[in-house]
Amino acid sequence: MSLLEQLNSDMKLMMKNREKDKLVVIRMVKASLQNEAIKLKKDSLTGDEELTVLSREIKQRKDSLHEFSKANRLDLVDKVQKEIDILDVYLPEQLSEEELQTIVKETIDETGASSKADMGKVMSAIMPKVKGKADGAVINRLVSEQLSQ
CATH class of the missing domain: 1.10.10.410 (Arc Repressor Mutant, subunit A)
Structure with a gap:
């Protein structure tokens, strides 16, 4: 199952369970995947391309997390950390x-x-x-x- 298919499946589940926070994050990543496919003029992305987009999304959030913690914006730190935790589920197992x-x-x-x-x-x-x-x-x-x- 591709990442996009997994996101679509999880998105339906989040709608049924009314998990708005997770749903918003999944929609953002799904939009990034679709934008990347449009940019590359493809109907669908390969697994590596999907992984690249997902990694980029997580990196952007980690950069934001760092900036928000420097600015002592704990409300935004918590929000971004939750988004990172949601997206980490879709990454392959991390190496030690x-x-x-x-x-x-x-x-x-x-x-x-x-x-x-x-x-x-x-x-x-x-x-x-x-x-x-x-x-x-x-x-x-x-x-x-x-x-x-």
């Missing part, structure tokens, strides 16, 4: 930090990276491997740590 460290080490060895100057090369090689399964900021931190040793 140990698994990520292993992938980072393997990728550094594959690319022959030896210093922080090679950071871009490592990041571009590693991101397709962990797409949707890890936060880019965590990957960036792990790669940076490994290259500075």
Whole structure:
């Protein structure tokens, strides 16, 4: 079942159960998926493309969460955190930090990276491997740590 089909199914369930907060978030993500399909001039998105859109939506919310917490807007922090929790359900299972460290080490060895100057090369090689399964900021931190040793 594709992400869009899952969202449609959950949307019907949320309407029946009158879960307005979840329904609003699901509709926003569904609209983003449809907009992406229009932008790419496709009838439907592939699984990877859907995952990219979902990851982008979550990243935007995490960025907002950070800004709202800096501005001490706890009302908005709670709202955005709930949206992130709703969307996390649709992501594939996240990799543990140990698994990520292993992938980072393997990728550094594959690319022959030896210093922080090679950071871009490592990041571009590693991101397709962990797409949707890890936060880019965590990957960036792990790669940076490994290259500075």
